Structures are given as structure tokens and as C-alpha cells.
Amino acid sequence: MTDTFQDLGPLMVQRRADLGLSVREASSQASVPPATFSRVEQGRSPDLATFQKLVAWLGLPPERFFRLTKRTESTPDAIDAHLRLDPSLTPEGAEVIAGLVRTMYESLRSQDQRLAVHLRAAKTFDPRAMRLLAELLGDMQTALETIDRN
Numbered sequence: 001m002t003d004t005f006q007d008l009g010p011l012m013v014q015r016r017a018d019l020g021l022s023v024r025e026a027s028s029q030a031s032v033p034p035a036t037f038s039r040v041e042q043g044r045s046p047d048l049a050t051f052q053k054l055v056a057w058l059g060l061p062p063e064r065f066f067r068l069t070k071r072t073e074s075t076p077d078a079i080d081a082h083l084r085l086d087p088s089l090t091p092e093g094a095e096v097i098a099g100l101v102r103t104m105y106e107s108l109r110s111q112d113q114r115l116a117v118h119l120r121a122a123k124t125f126d127p128r129a130m131r132l133l134a135e136l137l138g139d140m141q142t143a144l145e146t147i148d149r150n
Contacts, residue, residue, distance in 0.1 A: 005065055008054065009041045015058055016041075030057035076102040093134065100137040 016026045027037035030053050037054075040046045046054060055062050073081075079101050083094040 004067075005045055006043065008046070008051075008065065009043045011058055011060070012037070012041045012054060026057070030054055032057075076105050088131070089134075097134050097137060100141060104137075 012026070016023070019026070021029070023038050023041070024034045027034040030037060032040075032050055032053050036046065036050055040050070040054060051065075052062065055065070076098070080094075080098040083089060083098050084091065086094060089097070
């Protein structure tokens with residue numbers, strides 16, 4: 001069974017009622033401040049540490065509150081979105097890098113799936129690494145254009 005975060009509060013209320021506990025008693029058992037315990041019971045979302053304590057008190061696995069979703073965006077689209085959010089890049093710079101990544105990805109995807117998986121697993125770039133990558137990709141693009149002209 002999968003619950004949502006909105007189900008956490010009612011589950012807490014039910015468990016507390018089943019045990020015949022006050023908010024103060026239940027919050028003490030869960031090692032959560034009473035005010036926080038009460039807010040979560042009323043539907044507020046807890047922070048991660050509080051969430052972990054509350055699901056432990058409920059005797060439920062944390063995974064019960066998370067739905068696995070299939071990723072729908074393509075890897076180049078995900079990289080494009082991250083690049084556009086990078087404050088170190090101009091929109092034009094982000095577009096150039098995204099275009100190069102898309103071209104490289106499409107080229108490598110059909111040749112070697114291991115490289116495509118590696119790109120898919122990459123996290124966001126450090127801005128310094130992004131600048132170095134942009135320079136490297138720019139140099140590669142220039143070299144490829146020179147080869148194409150000859």
C-alpha cells in the first residue's frame with residue numbers, strides 16, 4: 001500500500017487514538033516536539049528528520065509514502081533544463097551547450113549504450129566544470145567544423 005504525505009497526519013491521529021495517548025505523550029514517544037507533532041497531525045508536511053521519527057513511531061517504512069514514477073523527460077531535456085537554471089550561464093551559452101550535449105548524446109546513444117547511461121546518471125554540473133566543459137565542447141565543435149570543410 002502506498003500512502004501520500006497527506007495520509008501521514010490521519011495515520012498519526014489513528015495510532016495515537018489506538019494507543020490512548022495525548023499529543024504530548026505521543027510526541028514524547030516519537031521524540032518530536034508536541035507543537036510539531038500536532039502540526040503534522042493537522043496536515044502540515046514535516047522536515048525529513050521529523051518524517052523519519054514519525055514513520056518509525058508509526059511502525060511504517062518510509063518508502064510507503066513515496067510513489068515510484070517513470071521518468072518521462074529525455075536526458076538531453078533534463079540537462080537542458082539544468083543548464084538554463086545555471087546563473088553562471090547566459091541563456092545563449094546554455095543553449096549552445098545544450099545543443100552540443102544533445103548532438104553528442106544522439107550520436108553516442110546509437111553507438112554505445114554505456115555512454116548514454118553515464119550521461120543519464122550525471123548530476124548537475126559545478127559551474128567551474130561547466131565552463132571548462134563549454135570551452136572543451138566549443139573547441140571540439142570548431143575542430144569538427146574544420147574537418148567537415150576540408
